[in-house]
Amino acid sequence: MDLNFSEADSAFREEVREFLRNDYPADIREKMERSVRLGREDFVRWQQALFQRGWAAPNWPVEHGGTGWSATQKYIFSTELALANTPAIIPFGLSMVGPVIYTYGSEAQKQRFLPDILASRVxxxxxxxxxxxxxxxxxxxxxxxxxxxxxxxxxxxxxxxxxxxxxxxxxxxxxxxxxxxxxxxxxxxxxxxxxxxxxxxxxxxxxxxxxxxxxxxxxxxxxxxxxxxxxxxGWTYGKLLLQHERAGIAAVARSKFRLERLRRLTAEAPEGGEALLDDPVFRRKLAALEIELLALEYTDLRTLAAVATGGAPGPESSILKIKGTEVQQAIDELYMEAAGCYALPFTPELYATPDIDDVQRIGPPWAADTTPHYLNGRKVSIYGGTNEIQKNIISKAVLGL
Amino acid sequence: MDFSLNDEQSLLKDSLERFIRSDYDFDTRRAHLRSELGYSQATYERFAEFGWTAVPFTEEDGGFGGGPVELMLLMEQFGRGLVIEPYLASIVMAGGALRHSGSAEQKAQWLPGLIDGSITGALACQEPHGRFNLARVATRAQRHDGDWQLSGHKAVVLNARDASVIIVPARTAGEITDRDGISLFALKQGTKGVSLRSYPTVDGLQAADLMLDGVHVGADAMIGKEGHGLAILERAIDDATLAVCAEAVGIMAVLVDKTVEYSKSRKQFGLPIGAFQALQHRMVEMFMEHEQTRSLLYMAAMKLAAGA
CATH class of the missing domain: 2.40.110.10 (Butyryl-CoA Dehydrogenase, subunit A, domain 2)
Structure with missing residues (x-):
């Protein structure tokens, strides 16, 4: 058992970080940091930056434009992207229909559709x-x-x-x-x-x-x-796609980023007051979530290691989906708690408009979308196969019940 | 020990239930939510006609002398209907501070309007960094030729935009979190030096951040004794807390009912989804949480009633 990355992996991580420093568009980075809603064009521009670098589709076979990375490299890549708070990759082309087309589609379909998916042109x-x-x-x-x-x-x-x-x-x-x-x-x-x-x-x-x-x-x-x-x-093809959908749903790295950000935000003491992070009750809640997330991270890594040595992602991807979404929802709740009374205003125009300065905002800039984010996040335990369906899968496929 | 309602309370509950069921449908509510005011003044005036806005006030003040149990009955039904009219802010919060500690003149000035629904009030009990600590008041009130001059920032004040009177706690002495030295002032809407940033809230109400920049008020605007405002604030917020709990229990009751109802009609895998044990247990959990919360609510109402 060894937790360390190889020297080559560390060099790769540095390469990814350098790319993020240079090629993650500054205006999109700014929007993400200030919780401003992204438009279609923002998503496309970010995905095209990845495409330019040849990194649009790490999971695709090399012949169709994939990267040929090891499982560890894919893990490093997705972690670094999440820690840099980059926009989510819109999954429908790159993660869903793309794999179905290159696996089951005709030669003509591959030629017609895959290049546009890879380049985020469609x-x-x-x-x-x-x-x-x-x-x-x-x-x-x-x-x-x-x-x-x-x-x-x-x-x-x-x-x-x-x-x-x-x-x-x-x-x-x-x-x-x-x-x-x-x-x-x-x-x-x-x-x-x-x-x-x-x-x-x-x-x-x-x-x-x-x-x-x-x-x-x-x-x-x-x-x-x-x-x-x-x-x-179609049912067989569609199921392949659902597996791809579930794998990304755990969003471990994104949750890690969000918790670290929350720690950073609550460490700041307001003028004449105490930092929320110094409140023992809040601290304990944060710590409990960090532990839950750590466990999930290592469950994720174990799955990854199994895949890297030739195993297939099995029903354990259901664990990742269940625990991953539970953690995401718990983080949403903690953000609302941290926002305090500023979780109450409903001001979508403030997070829809990039050029609103902090003075015009209500409460701390990061608080505006905490409740909408919480409300939106109620879906995560339902989509991609509800968590109850995932539990059925584990009980049948793993426990043999 | 007795958990039953008396005749008057039963009548109140029945009239509320009937109103919410027949006259407060969701589509109309939604239309009112989208209007400029954000709720219906006509509906609010019907609350007054029913006498609901008079419930917590003493008979002397033109009310019915209702207590925490009556407040609970009202708010539970308001929760069931997701009522958007400013009852909590105006009657429970601002009205609470005024009826507990207002002078005869202050009561005469504000209570008739609050009770007949022609005006509303607000209570500015939060500051940006207060974190629900009522004693954390950074807003200052300084003497100025026998008057007072207020400066500070009040956060997320429910109904501030539409209130004719806003009750503002400000520090007349002491340090930022001292329990002593907080005084309450009744501020008229439109007073010079007050600026509002208003916005809707996630639950469909209206609130505002209030900036006070050297706002002049007369000595007669002070509610209760100088420096002893916190106790008044705490009484009003105790009532408001009970009110919000009751509202939440009303919402929970509807959620349990609607979820169970839906689980009987929605079919997947050839069965109503309510036939699946995983979902049955989740709904049983909902039911139990609702009952447990209701128990705490009754306890809180009875304790508050015994203490009052």
């Missing part, structure tokens, strides 16, 4: 959940009926994240209804969001944000060429 969104199909995704009802060289798609997708920005959507839709198991007859189809018959209706969530949407399909004609892999095998 924004993708995910057409999975439906109003009646959430945890029980296989009960989805969207129809894709064959008509000559086209599928005619009808149905509704929901909770579609950032569909308002998307150029393309990947869908699970039913191409056959006459099946023995509901997992059969589902196909994985790619659709241009500009197709006639697609309409995007915003869902404004409790934090006041427009992040998710309902996407309606009415007789949308999609070329048969946009079917990925075999007709009716």
């Amino acid at each position: 924004w993708w969104c995910q057409g999975y959940s439906e109003p009646g199909a959430g945890s029980d995704l296989a009960s989805l009802k969207m129809r894709a009926d064959r008509d000559g060289d086209h599928y005619v798609i009808n149905g509704t997708k929901t909770w579609t994240t950032l569909a308002q920005f998307a150029d393309w959507i990947f869908l699970l839709a039913r191409t056959t209804t006459d099946v023995a198991r509901k997992q059969e007859g589902i196909s994985f189809i790619l659709a241009d969001m500009r197709s006639a018959g697609i309409s995007v209706r915003p869902i404004i969530t409790i934090d006041g944000e427009h992040e998710v949407n309902e996407v309606h399909f009415e007789n949308v004609r999609v070329p048969v060429d946009n079917l990925v892999g075999e007709e009716g095998k």
Whole structure:
């Protein structure tokens, strides 16, 4: 057992840090530090900076533009990005549909779609959940009926994240209804969001944000060429994607950054007062969370080590999802506590506007989005397979119950 | 020991329940939330017609002499409806300070309006670094030709924008966290030197940060005795704490009901999701937490009533 990185790994970490110092756009860094909401263009510009460096898709095979890094290097990379408070990588192209296309897509599809995903030239969104199909995704009802060289798609997708920005959507839709198991007859189809018959209706969530949407399909004609892999095998392809989705959800490094930031923010004593960090009750809560996160970090590292020596990420990725999201939500609560009475104002215009100076703000600059962030974060124990579903997976696959 | 309500309390509870159920639907509430005022003045005046705004005040002051139990009944129902009208800020907080310790003149000046709903009040009990310590008052009041001059910063003052009277604690003596030396002042809206930064709150109310820059008030604006304001503040905040607890219990009761109801209609894997044991247990936890919190609420109301 050895916790140390090799010399080569340390050199790699320095390389990543140097890249972040030079190529992480200063204005985006500033927005992140001041909790200002990012726009489509900010995400794209950051991802294109990674692309320029050849680091857009560490998990992809080298032949499609991946980095060929070891598991340790991938870990170092994602940790350094989180500690530098960089924007989340929008997962729909790079982490979700990309792997499905290079694993199951045709040569023509790979050539057509992968370069644009890698370079963040095309924004993708995910057409999975439906109003009646959430945890029980296989009960989805969207129809894709064959008509000559086209599928005619009808149905509704929901909770579609950032569909308002998307150029393309990947869908699970039913191409056959006459099946023995509901997992059969589902196909994985790619659709241009500009197709006639697609309409995007915003869902404004409790934090006041427009992040998710309902996407309606009415007789949308999609070329048969946009079917990925075999007709009716979409469920298998979709499951591969869910594994990719779960792996990133633990967000260990981001939680680490957020806790360290909270420690730093609460260490500052206000004029004529004591620092919150000196309050024993608050300190204890912070310490308890730090310990929980440390345990999670090493669970994550053990998974990583197993993968590095040829093992496959198994059901333990469910542990990472459950504990990772519990920690994220606990951190959100602690931020609200730290903000005190300034967790109460609802001032989205203050974190939506980059050039508002601190004088115009209400309370400390970091406090403005604490409650919206908490409210938004209630989703994390539900999405990507609810934590109850994850527990079912562990009880079946690990405990054999 | 007796946990039952008397006849008057039962009547109050029934009328509140009926109103919230039939006249306070969510869509109307939402429309009022989006209006410039952020709530409905007409609805608030109906509160007054029902006598709810008069509940905590003595009969002498034009009220009904209700106590913590009545306040609890009101606020629980307001929680059930997610009421956005400024009852807490105006009646419980500002009204509390005035009815406990206002002079006859101050009561005559403000209470009739608060009770008939034509005006509202606010209590500026927090400062930016106060962290819920009521005694931490950095705002200063200095004598100035027989008057007082106030300077300081008050944080997240509920209903400050719309209040006709804002009760402001300021330090007339002592150091920043001393329990003694805090005095309360009744400030009229629009007094020179007061500036407001108002904003909505995450729960749909209105609040403001209050900057006081050499604000002149007359000696007659002081509520209670000089330097003894903290006790008044604490009494008002005790009532307000009970009120917020009751509101929370009302919200919890609705959440338990709505969650259970939804779990019976939402189907996944061919079953209502309420059929899954993992979710049943979570809902049982919700139910138990709600009952436990309700127990604490009743205890708090009865203790407050016994002490008053």
